[in-house]
Amino acid sequence: MKIVSFALAALMLVAGTAAVRADSPMAEVKATTENILVLLKDPNLQGESKKAERQQLVRAQMEKRFAWDQSARACLGRHWTRRTPEEKTEFTKLFSDFLKETYSDKIATYYNDLDKINYQGEKLIDDYAQVKLVLTTKAKIDHPVEYRMQKNASGDWKVYDVVIEGISLVKNYRDQFDAIIAKSSYEELIQEIKAKHPSAP
Amino acid sequence: MKKQRFEFFVGLFMALGILSLAILSIRIARNEFSHSGGYEVQAVFTNGNGIRAGSPILIAGVEVGRVKQIALKDYEAQIVLMIQPGVVLQKDAIASIKTKGLIGEKYIEITPGGGEPIAPNGVIRDTEPAMDFEAIISKFVQGNVSKPAQ
Numbered sequence: 524m525k526i527v528s529f530a531l532a533a534l535m536l537v538a539g540t541a542a543v544r545a546d547s548p549m550a551e552v553k554a555t556t557e558n559i560l561v562l563l564k565d566p567n568l569q570g571e572s573k574k575a576e577r578q579q580l581v582r583a584q585m586e587k588r589f590a591w592d593q594s595a596r597a598c599l600g601r602h603w604t605r606r607t608p609e610e611k612t613e614f615t616k617l618f619s620d621f622l623k624e625t626y627s628d629k630i631a632t633y634y635n636d637l638d639k640i641n642y643q644g645e646k647l648i649d650d651y652a653q654v655k656l657v658l659t660t661k662a663k664i665d666h667p668v669e670y671r672m673q674k675n676a677s678g679d680w681k682v683y684d685v686v687i688e689g690i691s692l693v694k695n696y697r698d699q700f701d702a703i704i705a706k707s708s709y710e711e712l713i714q715e716i717k718a719k720h721p722s723a724p
Numbered sequence: 725m726k727k728q729r730f731e732f733f734v735g736l737f738m739a740l741g742i743l744s745l746a747i748l749s750i751r752i753a754r755n756e757f758s759h760s761g762g763y764e765v766q767a768v769f770t771n772g773n774g775i776r777a778g779s780p781i782l783i784a785g786v787e788v789g790r791v792k793q794i795a796l797k798d799y800e801a802q803i804v805l806m807i808q809p810g811v812v813l814q815k816d817a818i819a820s821i822k823t824k825g826l827i828g829e830k831y832i833e834i835t836p837g838g839g840e841p842i843a844p845n846g847v848i849r850d851t852e853p854a855m856d857f858e859a860i861i862s863k864f865v866q867g868n869v870s871k872p873a874q
Contacts, residue, residue, distance in 0.1 A: 597838075600838055602838065671849075686852070689855065691818060694818045697835055
């Protein structure tokens with residue numbers, strides 16, 4: 524969980540020198556990164572009193588780049604098709620909110636550990652893309668990261684999975700959900716997510 | 725006369741036996757038995773981690789196919805999977821390279837998704853290479869050694 528949050532924090536840094544064409548997935552990731560960095564460095568948004576406002580603005584930026592609902596659906600894996608339309612709506616809302624809050628709010632924490640980002644390149648297959656980069660911490664340790672993105676109906680590239688050190692966020696949660704559903708039930712899974720997500724209805 | 729016919733059939737039997745063994749050996753070497761029928765899909769991994777032609781492909785611990793071919797493409801491992809007929813893979817399925825035990829045989833595990841089915845000769849987009857324990861340990865060690873003083 525920590526390392527995933529750390530990788531998502533990469534979106535904040537303006538770094539990397541690889542040339543990218545406009546509107547490419549990598550350009551989109553870098554643009555979001557720049558926007559978030561501006562927010563975090565804004566003198567008018569510093570301090571504990573401005574924390575809520577800062578978080579809200581960062582979340583709004585990440586909302587533009589991340590397809591949290593697609594991530595939630597992917598995390599449920601094969602169990603998705605067995606759910607009713609109402610359950611699908613409930614799960615997507617619940618888990619995408621969980622991902623959004625969990626990772627957006629940790630950005631500022633992990634920002635302090637990052638030194639630079641070296642963008643390695645992008646690979647496109649139709650409406651699917653992989654953007655690869657290496658995060659370097661201040662302790663000079665490299666962490667390879669891969670953003671998996673898909674172009675939506677509006678033509679925007681959205682991140683649906685983040686792979687750090689070869690470990691996929693979606694695979695991680697899919698395995699956990701699979702185990703919980705196999706051991707108990709889908710209803711138990713919903714209760715566990717709600718227990719870890721205090722603002723859930 | 726009878727003895728000659730008997731020897732002829734013994735010789736024929738031996739020849740057929742040797743021929744059958746030769747064919748069997750060749751088919752085993754080519755791993756053809758598990759490839760009879762089914763369909764191909766491709767998956768690209770950043771690291772092949774010891775996967776080879778013939779490595780098993782499992783879903784929930786059940787073998788559903790074998791690796792048909794592995795090749796280097798753009799400095800990545802491009803793997804062709806032969807999936808048994810009747811086994812449906814989804815576009816958002818995830819293929820991971822795993823090891824049986826700590827030093828055991830390498831295999832590919834597929835975690836099913838909830839999306840549309842992959843057509844024959846399609847691609848499993850999302851993959852995970854095997855965990856590189858040496859790299860993780862070295863980073864852990866390096867992190868402790870090179871961590872700047874507080």
